[in-house]
Amino acid sequence: MVEIIDGGVTTPQGFKAAGVHSGVKYRSLDLGLLYSEVPASAFVGYTSNNVKAAPVQVMMRENSPTLSAVVVNSGNANALTGRRGIEDAISMKQAVANELGLDPIQVGVMSTGLIGRFMDMHKVRYGISRASKELTVGREADNLLAEAIMTTDTIKKECAARVRLGDGTLVYIGAISKGSGMISPHMKVLHGTTLSLVTTDANLSPAFREKWQSILDDSMNMVSVDGDQSTNDTCILLANGMSNGSCADDDPEFEAALRTVMTKIARTIAMDGEGATKLIEVQVTGAETKEDARKVVKTIIDSPLVKSAIFGSDPNYGRIMMAVGNSGAKFSMDDVRLIIKGGDMEVPILDAGAPIFQEERAVEVVRMAMDNKEVTVMVDLGVGSEEAVGWGCDLTYDYVRINAEYAT
Amino acid sequence: MVEIIDGGVTTPQGFKAAGVHSGVKYRSLDLGLLYSEVPASAFVGYTSNNVKAAPVQVMMRENSPTLSAVVVNSGNANALTGRRGIEDAISMKQAVANELGLDPIQVGVMSTGLIGRFMDMHKVRYGISRASKELTVGREADNLLAEAIMTTDTIKKECAARVRLGDGTLVYIGAISKGSGMISPHMKVLHGTTLSLVTTDANLSPAFREKWQSILDDSMNMVSVDGDQSTNDTCILLANGMSNGSCADDDPEFEAALRTVMTKIARTIAMDGEGATKLIEVQVTGAETKEDARKVVKTIIDSPLVKSAIFGSDPNYGRIMMAVGNSGAKFSMDDVRLIIKGGDMEVPILDAGAPIFQEERAVEVVRMAMDNKEVTVMVDLGVGSEEAVGWGCDLTYDYVRINAEYAT
Numbered sequence: 001m002v003e004i005i006d007g008g009v010t011t012p013q014g015f016k017a018a019g020v021h022s023g024v025k026y027r028s029l030d031l032g033l034l035y036s037e038v039p040a041s042a043f044v045g046y047t048s049n050n051v052k053a054a055p056v057q058v059m060m061r062e063n064s065p066t067l068s069a070v071v072v073n074s075g076n077a078n079a080l081t082g083r084r085g086i087e088d089a090i091s092m093k094q095a096v097a098n099e100l101g102l103d104p105i106q107v108g109v110m111s112t113g114l115i116g117r118f119m120d121m122h123k124v125r126y127g128i129s130r131a132s133k134e135l136t137v138g139r140e141a142d143n144l145l146a147e148a149i150m151t152t153d154t155i156k157k158e159c160a161a162r163v164r165l166g167d168g169t170l171v172y173i174g175a176i177s178k179g180s181g182m183i184s185p186h187m188k189v190l191h192g193t194t195l196s197l198v199t200t201d202a203n204l205s206p207a208f209r210e211k212w213q214s215i216l217d218d219s220m221n222m223v224s225v226d227g228d229q230s231t232n233d234t235c236i237l238l239a240n241g242m243s244n245g246s247c248a249d250d251d252p253e254f255e256a257a258l259r260t261v262m263t264k265i266a267r268t269i270a271m272d273g274e275g276a277t278k279l280i281e282v283q284v285t286g287a288e289t290k291e292d293a294r295k296v297v298k299t300i301i302d303s304p305l306v307k308s309a310i311f312g313s314d315p316n317y318g319r320i321m322m323a324v325g326n327s328g329a330k331f332s333m334d335d336v337r338l339i340i341k342g343g344d345m346e347v348p349i350l351d352a353g354a355p356i357f358q359e360e361r362a363v364e365v366v367r368m369a370m371d372n373k374e375v376t377v378m379v380d381l382g383v384g385s386e387e388a389v390g391w392g393c394d395l396t397y398d399y400v401r402i403n404a405e406y407a408t
Numbered sequence: 409m410v411e412i413i414d415g416g417v418t419t420p421q422g423f424k425a426a427g428v429h430s431g432v433k434y435r436s437l438d439l440g441l442l443y444s445e446v447p448a449s450a451f452v453g454y455t456s457n458n459v460k461a462a463p464v465q466v467m468m469r470e471n472s473p474t475l476s477a478v479v480v481n482s483g484n485a486n487a488l489t490g491r492r493g494i495e496d497a498i499s500m501k502q503a504v505a506n507e508l509g510l511d512p513i514q515v516g517v518m519s520t521g522l523i524g525r526f527m528d529m530h531k532v533r534y535g536i537s538r539a540s541k542e543l544t545v546g547r548e549a550d551n552l553l554a555e556a557i558m559t560t561d562t563i564k565k566e567c568a569a570r571v572r573l574g575d576g577t578l579v580y581i582g583a584i585s586k587g588s589g590m591i592s593p594h595m596k597v598l599h600g601t602t603l604s605l606v607t608t609d610a611n612l613s614p615a616f617r618e619k620w621q622s623i624l625d626d627s628m629n630m631v632s633v634d635g636d637q638s639t640n641d642t643c644i645l646l647a648n649g650m651s652n653g654s655c656a657d658d659d660p661e662f663e664a665a666l667r668t669v670m671t672k673i674a675r676t677i678a679m680d681g682e683g684a685t686k687l688i689e690v691q692v693t694g695a696e697t698k699e700d701a702r703k704v705v706k707t708i709i710d711s712p713l714v715k716s717a718i719f720g721s722d723p724n725y726g727r728i729m730m731a732v733g734n735s736g737a738k739f740s741m742d743d744v745r746l747i748i749k750g751g752d753m754e755v756p757i758l759d760a761g762a763p764i765f766q767e768e769r770a771v772e773v774v775r776m777a778m779d780n781k782e783v784t785v786m787v788d789l790g791v792g793s794e795e796a797v798g799w800g801c802d803l804t805y806d807y808v809r810i811n812a813e814y815a816t
Contacts, residue, residue, distance in 0.1 A: 322523065
């Protein structure tokens with residue numbers, strides 16, 4: 001039984017966190033540190049954008065199977081910064097290693113913020129030094145770290161769960177994430193700019209990597225705010241085994257707990273998309289292949305026309321089918337079913353390839369369903385039994401405002 | 409020598425046009441008719457969206473090598489209308505055929521407007537009857553037809569050219585187009601919702617089809633307003649041969665003239681993108697393959713982050729490289745070059761993988777370049793010699809407004 005609890009990254013045993021103001025940003029917290037008392041098995045997913053930020057390049061090259069600490073800064077993405085950026089990312093690891101008495105390879109690094117500016121390393125080093133001294137356990141520490149990695153985020157993405165494994169061990173999972181714009185991760189585990197830190201005191205072997213990819217594919221990789229995949233997406237799962245249980249790789253309860261946590265984080269990212277007023281969940285069923293199901297979800301949640309129609313509660317459902325047609329997925333025009341859900345209304349739209357509602361007054365029902373904080377679009381492609389779920393948000397005036405003056 | 413002249417679809421010999429108010433729309437002209445005195449060789453490009461509007465389905469099935477007339481309505485796309493939609497599209501052809509004494513297969517049909525509503529055939533038939541009687545030649549007729557096919561368009565897309573072929577024949581080309589939103593055509597010629605009608609009195613053989621695809625690929629198919637490909641995109645080229653010249657299939661002057669006309673139309677569509685305040689031209693060079701060059705152009709002009717940054721003249725050029733990285737195209741990070749052009753300013757951005765400008769004051773130069781009605785983004789991928797050019801527009805508050813209340 002998975003139990004969602006009030007907690008964060010320091011809820012699992014042996015993890016400490018800190019968040020400080022280093023001065024990279026004008027006022028807010030901008031540097032965070034996560035630490036595990038014992039080296040933790042590390043499972044890392046990185047952006048598949050071919051322009052990879054310096055910290056992503058450095059971590060992919062080292063590909064360390066265990067990590068003891070992760071340093072994260074916001075305000076500067078250290079992306080598109082050439083050779084100097086690489087040196088700065090390495091220096092960040094080195095500075096943490098010095099402060100905490102670790103081998104630099106045991107230190108992970110993540111950055112988020114403006115692309116194309118060199119890091120101010122004086123400030124970053126000062127921040128690392130302070131954060132190292134302030135590492136601690138508890139909700140205050142969770143919050144400081146969560147705040148330090150936020151950029152245009154307006155709500156904190158945090159979730160924790162407790163679950164009893166088959167062998168009787170009680171393990172904890174804690175997760176934080178940031179991400180509001182430039183969100184369309186396709187993260188690949190080697191061993192998603194959203195940055196995520198997930199901690200657990202469960203015991204995991206390197207073989208868990210595959211399951212972690214599958215969980216990312218169904219959660220973080222099914223979120224899209226704007227279809228633009230960041231240069232910095234990184235998602236780190238640290239499992240330090242301090243619960244002293246047996247290997248949880250194949251424990252169905254553990255997988256269920258981790259899926260629940262990652263799905264909640266994914267939904268929160270979509271809900272907090274830049275300028276968003278509504279969460280859009282897209283559920284695709286009846287697909288011939290899993291990939292087809294995912295393609296349809298992504299094409300619908302990435303369509304600016306669908307997103308702005310939902311913003312305005314404009315019952316222009318033809319646009320949803322336009323997106324289905326553009327996805328490249330196989331479907332049967334005669335059997336395809338489309339339902340729009342909002343609040344306690346569930347409105348079927350199509351009958352044998354044409355909309356049921358033709359009159360203005362009937363269309364009002366659809367508008368009422370769309371006029372909710374959470375709108376669900378259900379599409380049955382009618383050609384198979386594969387399915388997928390994904391999350392996005394509406395396209396609003398505020399999205400344009402935020403991104404027309406981001407660097408300013 | 410290609411000469412751009414003041415003209416439209418009735419400028420080439422033997423073409424007549426009309427545009428009337430049928431009542432499908434509340435007030436504006438909404439039904440247009442184009443007629444050629446002799447059957448014209450027809451070259452048609454259709455949307456590759458798998459949800460195809462009824463008129464597209466009907467025309468693709470008939471695939472007539474020649475057409476004598478084309479009827480176009482706006483206000484209703486006759487898409488997502490099932491079996492009844494097909495019957496309505498066929499009825500439109502039949503009605504024109506009856507009025508003009510033609511075989512229905514000689515009549516093309518195109519629709520644009522709201523998706524998912526049945527046509528009001530009483531009004532459409534009345535419109536066809538009136539338009540048939542009002543067919544005429546001249547700038548007035550050109551204008552009426554152009555107006556009848558507009559939806560959210562704010563400027564008329566029209567262009568005409570005159571060119572002397574190798575055999576001494578003087579031929580004319582006239583083109584009109586509509587399209588402002590749901591614009592990202594990938595039109596395939598069988599024998600791009602933008603709707604376009606292109607007329608010429610040149611003499612073309614069926615073999616010209618391949619060249620027409622290549623011209624569409626470099627013009628209409630390189631325009632994107634929102635990355636959403638319509639269910640209705642159709643682009644019809646009619647060549648009636650009334651110039652009495654020899655076959656112009658391989659005449660380089662004719663191809664140049666047609667390319668010039670189609671490129672001008674494509675740019676105008678981008679410039680008039682829904683809510684647009686700026687035209688964005690993206691020029692990619694140094695690609696390994698033509699397909700890579702096109703992918704980079706499309707990824708940049710479709711990125712909501714790039715588009716909103718350009719709207720705000722926000723010098724966030726890192727986003728352009730983010731898009732390059734997401735395109736999937738091959739490039740060399742050390743050799744890639746990025747230039748932003750606006751007005752008479754041409755600002756190089758990158759040096760060996762990192763931005764030249766790091767200081768706020770220097771960045772101002774980039775802002776000034778971006779603060780123009782036309783912004784050109786030049787990317788050299790540094791790995792080959794293939795290139796592509798495409799056009800898009802900025803993402804603005806008005807795009808959101810228009811599309812949040814389209815059906816309303």
